[in-house]
Amino acid sequence: MAYQSITDQQLRLYMTDLKNHSQCTSAARAGFSERTARRFDADPTPPSQRKIVHGRTVSDPLEGYWENDILPVLENDNALQAVTLLRHLQGLHPLAFPDDRIRRTLERRVRQWRALKGPERDIIFRQTPEPGYMAQSDFTHAAELEVTIAGALFPHLLYHFAMVYSRWEHVGVVLGGExxxxxxxxxxxxxxxLGGVPQNHRTDSLSAAFRNLTRDECEDITKRYEAFVGHYGMDASRNNRGEAHENGAVESQNRHLKKAIAQALILRGSRDFASVAEYRRFIDMLVARRNRQRMEAVEVEQLHLKPLPPRRTTDYTEVIVPVTRMGGFRVKSIFYSAPSQLIGQRLRIHLYDDRLDAFLGSTLVATHPRGRGRNDGHRVHVINYHHVIHALKRKPQALWSSIYRDGLFPRTEYAQAWEVLQHSLPRRDACRRMVALLFIAHDQACEAELARLLADDLGSGLIPDPKTLATQLTPKHAVLPKDVVVSHPSLDSFDALLEVRA
Known part of the structure; x- marks a missing residue:
């Protein structure tokens, strides 16, 4: 409660009631405490005639120390905290300040000094959003969601796009960095x-895109970004470094978005997904539900958006690489396989966040999921066994010591079969059986069905035998119709077409 001064009328009421009631009752009837009543008993001077003295009732514990020891340090660097200044005092005067008893006093004194004599502070100017004017982009870490793919922890980022006026958003799952x-x-x-283009696109400093790059590469990326926004007719802007509130529309939605995803995962009953594609569908459906609540504002905003250009622009990084005698090419220290016919050719690689496409001229010749380097220093190989199986069939013993052997197996069942074969059979026989299994999966296009048969054999403790398994595969017979009836139209019917044309 706020303090209210005692009036002369209250004092007169108290004095009158004191003749017939106790001190406690009289004070309560007058509207003040018993402690105040005792003070009036000692000095019955009316409040209007009292001289109010404002000042300290106890001695200042910082007298002499504030001006000599604290103020010079605080003026030199005003970022010092009160507890740091207290430790400074205790180091200079251990006998005067043996404990933290004056900590609250020092905090109040420092806070008052900053309010009266401290440096100017920044002010946040709230803005009125304009429909169709600004969109903001940001990346946010999603480790706190604890999402797993096929039982393995899935480290990833979320790209978050938001329109400032309508709060319409788009979310993408990013496998690499910013x-x-x-x-x-x-x-x-x-x-x-969205179906349109805002006038301005704002991001943070995009420092992640320039990290660990040479100056020429940084300038190249800057030019590509300017060309990108120029293709869509947008103005590019960035918030000041360290001023996240300038990108506040998307920064604030980051927190709400991840909270909504976490709640949806709880309702789903599991944080595990069979594939990245399934997780992306889950995110897309959630964002679509959130956007349906903003449709009225979106309709207003779409009236002010600029039209989309006739076509999309480049949204990938392009590199030129040679295909080596190893049967593949290397991009960003990751080895990718290629069809053996391409050895000696130079391929044009379109590098996306989650995949890469390899072109020979304008022909797409290979597609791979994008590999990521490991922190333990081991090289990463992304291998499509279809590319190397014919060469491996001629040299099955090469499987044993191949540097990318583990990347050959398309499913976990094949890797488990190899573990059994190499521990149960001599090296020669183990390599021949494993290569035969991979060739059957390639030649008969039965990778999934063969994987199920391998799982059954491994579960029964049997050593996989390619010949036996080949007989268990479902034969793929083409069913042809017995009688094919072909009706020939009358030639006179074509005259009708000529009449319509005339």
Whole structure:
């Protein structure tokens, strides 16, 4: 309760009641405490005639120390905390300040000094959003969601696009870091999903896209980003470094988005997904539900958006690589396989966040999921066994010591079969059986069905035998119709077409 001064009328009421009631009752009837009543008993001077003295009732514990020891240090660097200044005092005067008894006093004194004589502080100017004017993009870490893919923890980022006026949003799952490729690919998807282009696109400093790059590479990425926004006719802007509130529309939605995803995962009953594609569908459905609540504002905003260009622009990184005698090519220290016919050719690689496409001229010749480097220093190989199986069939013993052997197996059942074969059979026989299994999966296009048969054999404790398993596969017979009836139209019917044309 706020303090209220005692009036002369209250004092007169108290004095009158004191003749017939106790001190406690009289004070209560007058509207003040018993302690105040005792003070009036000692000095019955009316409040209007009392001289109010404002001042300290106890001695200042910082007298002499504030001006000599604290103020010079605080003026030199005003970022010092009160507890740091207290430790400074205790180091200089251990006998005067043996404990933390004056901590609250020192905190109040420092807070008052900053309010009266401290430096100017920044002010946040709230803005009135304009429909169709600004969109903001940001990347946010999603480790707290604890999502797993096929039982393995799935480290990833979420790209978040938000329109400032309508709060319409688009979310993309990013497998790598905050790269230009991830930004361009997801931003382009957001614009085409929105159906229009805002006037301004704001991001943070995009420092992640420039990290560990040479100066020429940094300038190249800057030019590519300017070309990207120029293709869509947007102005590019960035918030000041360290001023996250300038990107507040998307920064604030990051927290709400991840909270909504966490709640949806609880309702789902599991944080595990069979594949990244399934997890992406889950995110897309959630974001679509959130956007349906903003449709009225979105309709207003779409009236002010600029039209989309006739076509999309480049949203990938392009590199040129040679295909080596190893049967593949290397991109960002990751080895990818290629069809053996391409050895000696130079391929044009379109590098996306989650995949890469290899082109010979304008022909797509290979597609791979994008590999990521490991922290333990081991090289990563991304191998499609279809590319190497014919060469491996001629040299099955090469499987034993191949540096990318573990990347050959398309499913876990094949890797488990190899573990059994190499421990149960001599090296020669183990390699021949494993290569035969991979060739059957390739030649008969029965990778999934053969994997189920391998799982059954391994569960029964049997050593996989390619010949036996081949007889268990479902034969793929083409069923042809017995009688094919072909009706020939009358030639006179074509005259009708000529008449319509005339």
């Amino acid at each position: 790269s230009f490729t991830a930004l361009a690919e997801n931003l382009q998807q957001a614009l085409w999903a």
